[in-house]
Amino acid sequence: MIDDDAVIKRLERAIGPNRVLTGDSARAYGTNGFSPFVAVVPEDREQTAEVVRIASELHAGLVVRGGGTTLGWEPAPSGVVMSLSTERLREVVQHEPRDLTVTVEAGVVLGELNAMLASHRQRLSIDPPHADRATLGGISAANDSGPLRHRYGTMRDLTLGMEVIGAEGVVTHSGGRVVKNVAGYDMHRLHIGAFGSLGVITEMTFRLQPLAEAFRLVIVRCGDGEQAEQCIASIVGGRTQPVLMELVTPFGDAKMARDLGNGLVDPDGWTVVVGYEDCREAVAWQCEHLADGGSGAIPATASAEALDEVASTALYEAVREWPGQPAPVAFKATMKSSQVTAFHAWAGERGFRLLSHAANGIVYGRSDDPECVEAGEDLSAVAADGAGQLTWTSLPSGADVEIWRPARGDLPVMRRIKEAFDPEGIFAPGRWLDVM
């Protein structure tokens, strides 16, 4: 049994009492279902490594907290757990504009980084919800993403190098600061999407993109799922090159429709939002091509409307933020793109409102009705028909469901990795393979 007080005293001695929070102050670093008995806020990476060493030595579970935007994703951490905050690791270590790369500490907030980069007309092209709070370490750990992944990929595509603190506080590096590098294994791939279960990310290097001259959306209104699928398929196979393609189905929820785009999104309809980003001429041509509906760009029965820049930005931001809004029941499902509309229809009948990165097959569902959880098994089966899975990100307390379904065949290898890199099981206990 771990002695909480002994852990706290040890931490206070190591990094100073003002960096070690307890009681209510510590609980503020938790989330639903997770209440850390102590929260540590190291001043720098050396202190962070010291904290990991202490956790290893005392066999105390450790959960990293960035901006807290994905900490509530199921499953919650379990057991005796301390929270380790990266909020003081906020340095932009290196930015060489002409190399289009940036190196940052894990606690750097996405929005702040992109504001800095915008002054050089550059951007880190990852757009999960809550850019004002989400840290780059957290986005990596959760492998969170947004609409722009259709063109720019995810953190797995944008990350060039990483520094990580592993078991016993050992600091390791992988990759580098160059855009092409095949020296050794890409160890950072272990940590992107691992929810902190293999170590603490402290520094990352990313490739950047230049800001485009123009950005605009076209909104395509479809009557039903079948039409929406025809529409998505014809755009995917068509002449335009969207940077994002979202499918929105409020299934009668007027508030969702209003929140997303007042008057633009039909609460009962199937709305496909298509985004273009390029030089002015290319964006204008693509908007026109799609909005005209000519040359089979979209089904004849659908109607398309190109939005101006102001309306485009507003709708893009609303769509981007939607998956991040809290709900009693929420999931992320993955599947082949061609399965998305069928999945929307199924989930809609079972009380969910949905939004998806349709060309990537990433679907977010939400409901206010706790009973909706009952539909989980069916939904997983529909996702599995599209070679995908369903992951609950929010569940009513006491819900008795499997967080991930169906289980993957490569789990035994993942378990061996976990055992090799975290033999004491101190990183993110309860959050990851522990519940499989």
Add this chain to the structure above:
Amino acid sequence: MTRAAAVRYDASGDPMERKASMDTPTHIPLHDDLRAVVGDDGLITQPEELLPYECDGLTVARVQPSAVVFPQDTAQAAAVIRVLNDHGVPFAPRGAGTSLSAGTLALRGAVHISTSRMNRVLETDLRNRQMRVQAGVINLHVSNAVAADGYFFAPDPSSQPACTIGGNVAYNSGGPHTLKYGVMVNHLLGVTLVTPEGEIVEAGGPAEDPVGYDLTGLICGSEGTFGLVTEVILRLMPSPEDHRTMLVVFDRTEDAINCVSDMIGEGIVPVALEFMDQMITRAVEDAYHFGLPRDAEAVLIIELEGLQAGLDRQADRVEEMCQRHGAVRVRRANSEQERLELWMCRKRAFGAIGRLSPSYITQDGVVPRTRLPEMLAYVAEVAREYDVRIANVFHAGDGNIHPIALYDERDPEQTKRVLRASAKILARAMALGGSPTGEHGIGLEKARQLAIMYNPDDLAAMRRLREVFDPDERANPGKVFGGEGVPEVFNEMAMAGD
């Protein structure tokens, strides 16, 4: 290229006379067991048949495998590996053998598992922009198979007409077009891996964001040290509507490089940005008479692609920028024919080099783009110091240099100097914040460089990961980390540069 007197080794890494391996006994239990899996025509064991398997594209060292086995699918491959396992024999995966770091050599008595019979496209799914193929499918065949439907496969190493998808996975391959589209791992949805225990692992899959650790991304670039990749799910890209291609001549190397950095800094990312130095330009001109200037220090081939709309304005901007940086000539391709001609200048570069020298070694260090001028000046310095002729042709957009050191591999003393010069260049690339390899991989050649780039803790973490997949080093032994059996000629890579 001549294959005259390269240093030849037996499977345990000792130098040998060719004759020594000739007298193979006719009945070897391992061979019988392998034949039981793949049939009589699925195994070769005769020394003369094994000749082509002695080396990859890096010819300084040759090791003859004891046998090459040709499974046809994942199930056969798994059965083959279980047989090898039962006999305690390691294996080295082999695709087309086009790699350039001795990554396929069969050390420690290893048997080659060739993927050349696993060459079927299993499924093409254009709606979901993906294709499932066996590992032995040739890279270019993927693009060819979907070209008529308006798609292509982005990673395009120069060995594209020959190299296999499995090899591309092993080395996380890239090429000129990866400046815009990324490397192999960015176009990979899943892989089927047979572990050294003969276990079949399906990593990733047709859907994005598979739950769990990114096994697909880890296997990609692991140089065959985690097992044998037998099937791959690839992402397809829509073909670009149009191109603008230009060949730009600069009097000074520095102007060309600054032009490249400014272009990218200003937000223009061409699909390719290829640099050729004077030695290359002259060699190409002498061989093929494209009308290239013989006195200019640098030639850039710049290609933009995308929708027609706006492409001309972008090309104008690029041309303007080149002029501003002192370009002495800009030649724009006005037709597809002219475009192919401009590209031919670049694609023929290696062939033209063959006329200058009996052998050459190409390194592929990477530096941050802005450090290219320093790096090139250093390459010239090393060339003088080691009395080696070095030509440069490379992907300027991503800082991936390709110094081509010319030598005669029949002369051991020259071979040593060339390897030492290579090591010096790679050491400087790393010191400038780069990497010893952007495309070719560590293989047998650059284990020493890996140990310079990463500290012992970093390397220990890599070894720990390798042990998860291959605790007994049965998959491609000796690669990446070096060790027992590595031909001693590669010691030269460790002699300089530290």
